[in-house]
Amino acid sequence: MNSESGKGLGRTLIYGCLPGLLLVTCSAFAADSWRTVANFTAEERALYDPATSTPRDTTIPYIPAEPYPFEAPYTAEEMGFRQAEFVHISRWDYLMVDAFGVVTSSGYINQGASVGYIDNPGQTGLMGYITGTKPGEVYGKWAMYDVFPPESENTQQLWFPARTDIENRSKMDFFVYSPSLRRVRRQPEPRRDQRFPDNSQTFDDVLGRDPWELAWEVIGSDTLYETMRFPSTRQTIVLNIDGQGFVEKPTSSIKMMGDDCPYYRADGGLDAWVLKATTKPEWLPDYNEKYYVLWLEKNTFFPLRIEKYGKDGRLMMVEERLGDKSNPALGDFGYASFSSMYWNVDHDLIGYSFHDGHTLREWTDEEVEMIFSAEFMRREWLIEPIKSQVLIRDPAEWFLRPHLYPERFPGHRNMTLSPEIDARYRAQEAAGRVVFESGGDH
Amino acid sequence: MKAKPSRPGTIPRRLTSATRLLTRPGPALLASLLAASSLANAAVIEAVRTSSDAQRTRIVLDTDSAANYAVFTLSNPERVVIDIDNSNANTLAAQNFSGGHNGPLTALRHAKRGAGDLRVVFDLSRKVTAQSMQLGPDGGYGNRIVVDLVELGAGAGAESPDKAPVVASKPPARPAAIAAGDEMLTAPTPAPSTITPTPVPVQQAPAPAVARTTPSAALPQPAPSSAPASGGSGIRNMFSRFDRAMATFDPIGKHVRQPIERAVPRLQFRGFLRQWSDVLLERNGPIGTVNQDFRFLQLQNLFELETSYHVADGIDIKGIAHGLYDGTYDWQDSRGLYADSLDRTAEVYNTSERVLRELYVSYRKPGFDLKVGKQQVAWGKMDGQFIDIVNGMDRRESVQLESEDYEFRRLPTWMANSTFYFGDTTVQTLYVFDFEHDRNPLPGSPWASPLAPTSTTNIVLPTDRPEAGNFSDHEYGIRVDRAAGALTYGFIYMYAWDKNPVERVLGTSVQNGNTVLQVRAEHKRLHHAGATMDYGMTFQNVPVVGSLPTVFRVEALYTNGVRFADFEKRAEALAGSSTDGMSTHDTVRAAIAIEFGLPHRTTLIFQPSWYQTLNHKEGLGAGFGGGFGDEWSFIPVVFFSRPFAFTRDRLNMDLTLFPLIGGSDSGWGGLKTKLRMTYKFSQFVKGHLIYTGYDTGSSTDLYGQYNQWDNVGWELSYEF
Incomplete structure (x- = not known):
């Protein structure tokens, strides 16, 4: 909603009726976890603006006129913009080690670990991306240094992601250093909707889709109690925590948005808006994905769960995230997706990406000049090694396939699985660990 | 658990x-x-729900807390029994089921057992198998015991939970002593211990944020499954077990690398084991000067160890050692293979020069690198060698030496290698004080050219090679690279030696009444000047593929002062003229590569490559950078690669075509075809299956001479 009168009404509803609404809300949630828009509570109605056409920014016509980060009540589009704050690679300067991998239904695992140096110069956050960079210009410099598996050690990638619009569609300039070739090569940018080889993540899963490339619709609300699930075979995990070093934590103690998030319900759940985002053909021609269903935490709009559907309406992928307030100075905008899992339903590939050892970092000019250049990769110089122990040793310890929630929002979601995958899913749910074609036993 | x-x-x-x-x-x-x-904390049953489809019936007991329970079936009459410890069913009433969506269920009964336990019995109309699980609170549902009754013959998947013993309940073996009415509710006698089914352990208490289980399990699933969770196919099951075993197969990594790196934190340690084998499709006997009485072209086993020790900030020492054994000479009976008697390194690396492959000290500052020691330097960006001229090569595989082999076939040499970094510009300088010449296929080796003479009537003096101790024999190089947006480019210059010597005619002699040449092979100085460039862009709205990410690469090398054996002059020498039997020409070799990123993770590269001898004349032998036995040669290489999604991208196919056209005399020079399938067995183990064929062209062409060397190879590598 963008008119002042609309805002005023919204604020009146929120502040005037909040205590009563909370009671209603609590009782409503106790009864059921998900609601369609028609069944929204009064509080939800107060926070949600159903308008589908709002004034446009005068200089950038594809963004709302209302100043970011918007005020309640929020339109679906505004929620879509807010969630774009939380892309896979956070919109600030830091370093980390990205441990990632995939397991197939047979139990084959393919993992990697890359030390990542992230430089997002200029204004941090989504507005830094939208207004701080002109379309076609590079907005970040990301250097990735592979440290696992042995075959890939010292392989490096340098990503120069670019701000895009309908005229400037090239997402990235991309260099690879291969130690076996001892050469730095510019590579064609990955195709946006294509998963990486031997992986379940697509390029856009990493880079994020611009919110203006999608048509947004709120389809309801829900409460989630868990997202990325550890198996019963993995009781603890050793995390590399900035300032603490390696810390062994019970997997059961890891919360959906970290320990510092103030938005947990008393029963541990997180309330979420549920949105449907449909790709706009003029922005994403020939795109393989048709729409997404997203669960956005209600206060921060952090995406907890994203389902991806194909042109034929089939479920393609489910992404679930564990968030963490990695940049406290940014408040609700400082959450990072410190761990994500990607279940490619077509091939029953269960992928994950764990951003371990996240450390905020202000790069000096000298460092930027040195590290974020293609020729630097030839030096095979891991200037700041970060270690991680989150790689998975055994397929039996893999993350579980995510929940299906088939009963929720049936008009928008198609949870049909192939019989084989369905059987493995059921067996997994019974076993508490991933079940493969040869079963789940050790 | x-x-x-x-x-x-x-x-x-x-x-x-x-x-x-x-x-x-x-x-x-x-x-x-x-x-x-x-x-x-007794688990109270709050409700019972059932649902059914063609293959299974689901019973859900809603409980107010997690419970210890056991599930088993009994026959005559058919029943499924759920024993719940320390429970009651105040809200549970006996009921009859009649048809509809109740599957085999006909009635529900229950009774107390012992002091506080509960037995719930469902009467069934037919025999089924039972699977069970316990679910924690989720999505508005509380604790649940879920029992699936699976129709017999509904598929092996019905048995799958026995692969998941954490919560699945299997009916116990039922001793013959058990009467049909053991669970009779009217007489709740505690069951004898011998028939007590193994209780199902309570599933791990779900923490708020994890280990919750889906309520969907309590609802009819959208796609009722008849398929097995465990695949159903014995072969798939076997492959799956293999994959899971291979996933953790890293013996050297676990038992050698990790302990060493733990013990010496400053030391990095890695390596690989690789086995290559190539076998000829046919054994063809005598071909030119070669007796092809062998099948295996190579049976090579290579072991590499790489260590790097971090001495201090910015100072590291790195060493790479190789051990190689090629069984080609031992493992087959051949008279045509005898190169190991000429040079033992053809069979095994037995010299320190070969075993100690690289050893250098590096010193790094943000704007400066210095590496001193034995090392290899690869210049350029292209597949193939255009400005990659610094090191000599072991070309034992001749025309089958591929780009991915360069790393192991370059001959590292002693040098000082410094690089200065100035923002987007880098300047590298090389001072090479040792010299390594190319090693070409020896006579009596599997890839010896059938065109190469194995003997000569000439008097051949020992080859004159540059010497490390002679300052004037040292080599120098410089490389400048610069990045400017989507364009990167660079230039190189090197004052180097030709890696291959050319025979210089010193004079003539008369032997047995015949005049013969007295020759000495000599390396000659060359001036190399080259350029490299790449540019990236994405074409939009391309028919069929939509967007088309593309990279262009260009590389060229001009070489001044290349000596060629000149057979006209050698004839003149034999006739008494005063000539060294050589001609000097400049050469140019260049390539343009266009790489496309196609859908389905498919890569297509088209790389036309050109080799030109300037001021060419008839009667020239081979010379660096020029046409292959002709004025010019043109190889428009096509490379296509894609993974197969049905193998989850573990299987990758790539096809490379190397058509050769020469001019101005030779014309079509043959086609080399390489088809390679790569399969990843695990993160550590990879295999290749390769077909390489040489077709058409005349027997004097580069590829045509190997027309009868079509071969199939396999490679297996383990990296740790």
């Missing part, structure tokens, strides 16, 4: 040493307290 807690109700039946303690008078009070505590 948490240990199942002891429950007072089970003590009389399970007289374990631990529980016996609780039965003694002393601990009786404790036992009763425990019992009271447990009873306070």
Whole structure:
């Protein structure tokens, strides 16, 4: 909603009726976890603006006129913009080690670990991306240094992601250093909707889709109690925590948005808006994905769960995230997706990406000049090694396939699985660990 | 899996040493307290729900807390029994089911067992198998015991939970002593311990944020499955077990690398084991000067160890050692293969020069690198060698030496290698004080050219090679690279030696009445100047593929002062003229590569490559950078690669075509075809299956001479 009168009404509803609404809300949630828009509570109605056409920014016509980060009540589009704050690679300067991998239904695992140096110069956050960079210009410099598996050690990638619009569609300039070739090569940018080889993540899963490339619709609300699930075979995990070093934590103690998030319900759940985002053909021609269903935490709009559907309406992928307030100075905008899992339903590939050892970092000019250049990769110089122990040793310890929630929002979601995958899913749910074609036993 | 807690109700039946303690008078009070505590947490059945489809019927018991329970089936009549410890069913009423969506269910009964346990019995109309699980609170549902009754013949998947023993309940073996009415509710006699089914452990208590289970399990699933969870196919099952075993197969990594790196934190240690084998499709006997009486072109086993020691900030020492053994000469009976007697390194690396492959000290500052020692330097960006001129090569595979082999076939040499970094510009300088010449296929080796003479009537003096101790023999190079947006480019210059010597005619002699040449092979100085460039862009709205990410690469090398053996001059020398038998020409070799990123992770590269001898004349032999036995040669290389999604991208196919056209005399020069399938067995183990064919062209062409060398190879590598 963008008119002042609309805002005023919204604020009146929120502040005037909040205590009563909370009671209603609590009782409503106790009864059921998900609601369609028609069944929204009064509080939800107060926070949600159903308008589908709002004034446009005068200089950038594809963004709302209302100043970011918007005020309640929020339109679906505004929620879509807010969630774009939380892309896979956070919109600030830091370093980390990205441990990632995939397991197939047979139990084959393919993992990697890359030390990542992230430089997002200029204004941090989504507005830094939208207004701080002109379309076609590079907005970040990301250097990735592979440290696992042995075959890939010292392989490096340098990503120069670019701000895009309908005229400037090239997402990235991309260099690879291969130690076996001892050469730095510019590579064609990955195709946006294509998963990486031997992986379940697509390029856009990493880079994020611009919110203006999608048509947004709120389809309801829900409460989630868990997202990325550890198996019963993995009781603890050793995390590399900035300032603490390696810390062994019970997997059961890891919360959906970290320990510092103030938005947990008393029963541990997180309330979420549920949105449907449909790709706009003029922005994403020939795109393989048709729409997404997203669960956005209600206060921060952090995406907890994203389902991806194909042109034929089939479920393609489910992404679930564990968030963490990695940049406290940014408040609700400082959450990072410190761990994500990607279940490619077509091939029953269960992928994950764990951003371990996240450390905020202000790069000096000298460092930027040195590290974020293609020729630097030839030096095979891991200037700041970060270690991680989150790689998975055994397929039996893999993350579980995510929940299906088939009963929720049936008009928008198609949870049909192939019989084989369905059987493995059921067996997994019974076993508490991933079940493969040869079963789940050790 | 948490240990199942002891429950007072089970003590009389399970007289374990631990529980016996609780039965003694002393601990009786404790036992009763425990019992009271447990009873306070009795799992109350709040509701029973059922649903059914063609293959299974689901029973859901909603409970107010997690429960210890057991599920088993009984026959004559058919029943499924759910025993719940320390429970009651105040809200549960007996009921009859009649048709509809109740599957085999006909009736529900229940009764108390013992002090506080509950038995729930479902009467069935037919025999089924039962699977069970317990779910924690989720999505508006509370704790649930879920029992699936699977119709017999509904597929092996029905049996799958036995692969998941954490919560699945299997009916116990039923001794013959069990009467048909053991669970008769009218007489709730405690069951004898011998027939007590193994209780299903309580699933790990779900923490708020994890380990919750989906309520969807309590609902009819959208796609009722008849497929097995475990694949159903014996072959798939076997492959799956293999994959899972291979996933953790890293013996050297686990037992050597990791302990060493833990013990010496500054040391990095890695390596690989690789086995290559190529076998000829046919054994063709004598071909030109070669006796092809062998099948295996190579049976090579290469072991690499790489260590790097971090001495201090910015100072590191790196060493790479190789051990190679090629069984080609030992493992087959051949008279045509005898190169190992000419040079033992053809079979095994037995010299320190070959074993100690690289060893250098590096010193790094942000704007400066210095590496001093034995090393290899690869210049350029292209596949193939255009400005990659610094090191000599072991070309034992001749035309089958591929770009991916360069790393192991370059001959590292002693040099000082410094690089200066100025923002987007880098300047590298090389001072090479040792010299390594190319090693070409020896006579009597599998890839010896059938065109190469194995003997000569000339008097051949020892080859004159540059010497490390002679300052004037040292080599120098410089490389400048610059990045400017989507364009990167660079230039190189090197004052180097030709890696291959050319025979210089020193004079003539008369032997046995014949005039012969007296020759000495010599390396000659060359001036190399080259350029490299790449540019990236994405074409939009391309028919069929939509967007088309593309990279252009260009590389060129101009070489001044290349000596060629000149057979006209050598004839003149034999006739008495004063000539060294050589001609000097400049050469140019260049390539343009266009790489496309196609859908389905498919890569297509088109790389036309050109080799030109300037001021060419007839009668020239081979020379660096020029046309292959002709004025010019043109190889428009096509490379296509894609993974197969049905193998989850583990299987990748790539096809490379190397058509050769020469001019101005030779024309079509043959086609080399390479088809390679790569399969990833695990993160550490990879295999290749390769077909390489040489077709058409005349027997004097580069590829045509190897027309009868079509071969199939396999490679297996383990990296740790």
